Amino acid sequence: MESYRFQVLAHRVGGDPVFALATDGSGRCVYLGLNGCTIYDRRPFLCRSFDCRKHYLILPRQDRNNLVRIGLSSRAVFDAGNRG
Numbered sequence: 307m308e309s310y311r312f313q314v315l316a317h318r319v320g321g322d323p324v325f326a327l328a329t330d331g332s333g334r335c336v337y338l339g340l341n342g343c344t345i346y347d348r349r350p351f352l353c354r355s356f357d358c359r360k361h362y363l364i365l366p367r368q369d370r371n372n373l374v375r376i377g378l379s380s381r382a383v384f385d386a387g388n389r390g
Contacts, residue, residue: 310350311336327352333378 311328327350328336337345343353365373373379 310345325352 312325313328315324315326316322330336335343337343337349343349363370370379374381
């Protein structure tokens, strides 16, 4: 069985635990490499079930632009979401 590095966060509203893949000091997933996800072919269910394109597309345009401007996302994610 594959072992992944997770972190436990508190839900913003109820304080219940929320599990996420571990991140580095800049907030990026520890499994994100120069060419994308380094564990894509064996990624956990958490990653398989979450579509970041849809998540970002519910944000107002200005928020999406700010995420791109500060380097936390890319225009390609939004473009892919518009097609998906």
